[in-house]
Amino acid sequence: MATIKDVAKRAGVSPSTASRAMHDSPLISEETKDKVRQAMRELDYSPNFAAQNLANQTSNTIGVILPAREEAVGDNPFFIQIIQGLASICNAHDQLVSVASGQTTEELIKNIETMIKRGNITRFVFVYSQANDPVLECIKQHSKIHYVVIGSPYTDKETTCYVDNDNFKAGYDATKFLLDKGIAQVVYAHTNLAEKVQNARYKGYLAALAEVGLAESPLCLSTVPAAEMQNAQAFSKIMAKSSGKVGVVACDDILALEIQHLCDICEVERSELALLGFNNSLLAKTARPALTSVEIFPRFLGSEAAALAISTKENDNLKLETDHVVVPHKIVERASTKI
Structure with missing residues (x-):
């Protein structure tokens, strides 16, 4: 597997310059960036996303939050199909998927806090909607976090991005x-x-x-x-x-x-x-x-939720044309x- 040192050697630059070029640093000329990108293609190089997150203080990862009821998730293929739909859209947009789970609400919240602080994850999809949800309240405490709910929100319906059936x-x-x-x-x-x-x-x-x-x-x-x-x-x-x-x-x-x-x-x-x-x-x-x-259509629920999450990431300061989607049934x- 190619490393960043291999890319740097192929492009004729130092590893630090190659890293800056990958992060589209304004300190690096477009000519050098093109050389690095060409070397990445030739070597089929996959970036270390964790290292990128640390360098940029950003993340190309969408966090998926499962309900804190392990038996309900493990026994129900509905959640697996939702995640499959999410992953299909994230893969197409070079986004990773990281799943947050926990046997208790407290454990789930702890895991989410770790994803935010250490993984720099700022986009989450809740695969459920629950009244008086302490997990959602935890997410709301972070001003720079965007989230999408699968299901009809109990509160703030007019301002929350969500995907649901009728x-x-x-x-x-x-x-x-x-x-x-x-x-x-x-x-x-x-x-x-x-x-x-x-x-x-x-x-x-x-x-x-x-x-x-x-x-x-x-x-x-x-x-x-x-x-x-x-x-x-x-x-x-x-x-x-x-x-x-x-x-x-x-x-x-x-x-x-x-x-x-x-x-x-x-x-x-x-x-x-x-x-x-x-x-x-x-x-x-x-x-x-x-x-x-x-x-x-749970896969469709998942793919539409991922599309909304990615759209909010690309339009942080813009109001989306569609902030909720109703998926049909038959x-x-x-x-x-x-x-």
Whole structure:
């Protein structure tokens, strides 16, 4: 692998001059810069980004902030797809991606502070939106830090760069999809209605029920992580009150799979449900029966967030033409909702 000394030797300059030329120093002539750039191309030289950051007090790295819930991230392919989308745009713009994670909020904040102070990272993308988020409040304390949120911001929505789906419309469309099949009993299954995405989809669910006069009697299945028997009892109560085919709008594909498992525990035939999830993950495609799911294009969410982060970096003192992007969704039908 070529080093800066190799580049300097090829260009006929000292290593310090080569370094200054790479940093586009005004002390170096354009002729010398051209020689150094030519040597870099010939040697296929990749700069040491960490060293550049120290020299320039800037960074060509975008920090990606994951929620401080390791199990939620590790078990959910949604976050991996977002990062893949982020990386694709960053690679195209010669930007690196550095991921900030932590098992606790305190650990996550500590890691982010290290990225800012030692890595000179000034651009971050939150892959989640959370009310009263101490991590976001930490970022806001740094005046020179720019950030983009994936999801609808809880505060400062008019001034925050963000990328999101229309989750109200997605919840409405998913519920109407089942109602249009003649299913009169539609359940909304969730894990936490305090989370903005789940709540927005719930409100869309209610709006679809209202159109057919069912908004006064919504059916909700509130599940608790790692509480299998408690969830099974709640599921059994809903099924005992129902007659005929039951539609279920689950807040994501992972919960939809758990509901399929609850069918087995409660001795309910999976064919008695018309089950639908969100994210259109690999889990949905490999489930039995395969899950109908709402595709929300997580890679696109990631790539659009990266584009906004890079745009703010290139236009520090300018108002962007677009500081938020709404990514569309579509329903992908599979066997779980075939009547």
